[in-house]
Amino acid sequence: MSRSIYTRHACAQFSIHDGQPPLSTITMQSSSKAAGGNGDEKHLVCVTGAGSFIGSWVVKELLLRGYHVRGTARDPSDRKNAHLLALDGAQERLTLCRANVLHYDGLCDVFQGCHGVFHVASPVSNDPEHVPTAVEGTMNVINAAADAGVRRVVFTSSYGAVHMDPNRSPDIVLDESCWSDYDYCKQTGNLYCCAKMMAEVRGDGGGG
Numbered sequence: 001m002s003r004s005i006y007t008r009h010a011c012a013q014f015s016i017h018d019g020q021p022p023l024s025t026i027t028m029q030s031s032s033k034a035a036g037g038n039g040d041e042k043h044l045v046c047v048t049g050a051g052s053f054i055g056s057w058v059v060k061e062l063l064l065r066g067y068h069v070r071g072t073a074r075d076p077s078d079r080k081n082a083h084l085l086a087l088d089g090a091q092e093r094l095t096l097c098r099a100n101v102l103h104y105d106g107l108c109d110v111f112q113g114c115h116g117v118f119h120v121a122s123p124v125s126n127d128p129e130h131v132p133t134a135v136e137g138t139m140n141v142i143n144a145a146a147d148a149g150v151r152r153v154v155f156t157s158s159y160g161a162v163h164m165d166p167n168r169s170p171d172i173v174l175d176e177s178c179w180s181d182y183d184y185c186k187q188t189g190n191l192y193c194c195a196k197m198m199a200e201v202r203g204d205g206g207g208g
Contacts, residue, residue, distance in 0.1 A: 043068055043115065044067070044068045044070070044114050044115055045062060045067050045069060045070070045115060045116040046069070046071070046072065046097075046111055046116075046117045046118070046150075047062070047117075047118045047120060048099070048101060048118070048120055048121035049072065049073075049119075049121025049122065050071025050072060050084060050096065050120070051071070051073050051080055051084060052120060052121070054120050056083065058118050058156075059071055062118075063087055063088060063090060063094060064088065064089070066089075068093045068095075069093060069095070070095050070114065071095070071097065072096075072099035073096055073097070073098065074099075074100055075098065076096035076098055097110045101121050101137030101140055102133065102140065103140075104140045104143070104144055107141060107144035107145075107148075108144045108147050111144055111148035113148075114145075114148065115150070115152070116150060116152045116153070116154065117141065117145045117150050117152075117153045118154045118156070119138060119142075119153060119154065121141075122134050122137070122199070123192075125191075126189055126190065126191040127191065128191055130195060131191055131194060131198065133195075134195035134196065134198070135195065135198045135199045135202055137199075138199040138202065139202055139203065141153065141155075142155075142203055155199075155200065155203055158196040160192060160193030160196050161179065161180055161196040161197040162174050162179060162180060162197070163180060164180035164181060164184055164185050164190055164193045164194075165178070165180060165184065166181070167181070180196075180197040182194060182197070182198070185197070
């Protein structure tokens with residue numbers, strides 16, 4: 001299996017190659033025709049946190065570009081996900097799946113047959129209890145994607161992952177070598193920034 005960082009700030013992109021375990025998916029409608037044979041599998045992608053603000057736009061853009069999309073949600077039947085079903089192409093090419101980023105086996109099931117995964121799901125909160133969720137969830141997505149034979153994972157990052165460092169000169173242009181300072185994030189209560197930074201560091205092969 002190989003994991004190589006491609007880019008950062010807007011997203012971090014990982015190339016993943018590994019074997020494929022048996023398929024067992026939990027899905028909810030919206031798709032009358034799932035991507036399957038005849039070469040369509042290369043156009044099947046999954047979006048975690050599909051009902052979120054950013055996730056919704058990712059789904060919309062993918063549908064506009066002709067992809068078949070599996071979107072994950074904790075509860076696909078929740079009314080807050082109804083807007084996804086109204087998107088152009090949703091009735092033919094969108095499937096909503098029940099999944100939780102902390103449940104590894106469920107992610108493996110949902111990722112089966114997907115060419116790519118867009119990992120958007122992340123708690124937007126400064127609650128310290130949500131930091132492990134963001135980090136663990138990201139690692140689960142990357143490892144489950146590898147086990148499911150997914151070719152590429154796109155991880156949505158945040159400016160918060162790079163700019164929280166009081167010792168860095170404001171004249172420095174932020175690049176892939178810049179990270180938010182862990183201690184400063186904790187001291188100032190910016191735990192969302194801390195979580196995004198830690199998730200990306202771990203996803204890029206850094207940390208324990």
